[in-house]
Amino acid sequence: MPDHVHFFCAEQAAGAKQNLSRFIGAWKEWTAKALVKTLNLSAPIWQKQFFDHVLRGGESYAEKWSYVRENPVRAGLVAQWDEWPWQGFVDFDSPR
Numbered sequence: 001m002p003d004h005v006h007f008f009c010a011e012q013a014a015g016a017k018q019n020l021s022r023f024i025g026a027w028k029e030w031t032a033k034a035l036v037k038t039l040n041l042s043a044p045i046w047q048k049q050f051f052d053h054v055l056r057g058g059e060s061y062a063e064k065w066s067y068v069r070e071n072p073v074r075a076g077l078v079a080q081w082d083e084w085p086w087q088g089f090v091d092f093d094s095p096r
Contacts, residue, residue, distance in 0.1 A: 006068045006088075008061065024050050 007027075009020070032045040055064065072084040081087070 006071070008065070020052065 007024075009023075028046040028050075032043060035041050035045050036043055053064075055061065069081045069084075069087070072078045073081055078084050
């Protein structure tokens, strides 16, 4: 999507909530520097906060990935999800 990013990750250790904030902060810093340099954009690139959603109960990565994958279709940017050129992937074979 042109105005936001979806990022899937798995919690691996106790206290990961604080580590997630640090990780997202570092990722935003790294990507912002690259975008400013590569695309000649002006900072800031990202908002200070982020929204996380913990998968609960019957929710699955596959269900959430399907929702995310359809975002460009719902926004009218493409007719089908596989036409979106910046399509990512979820590695379902990784340990969760």
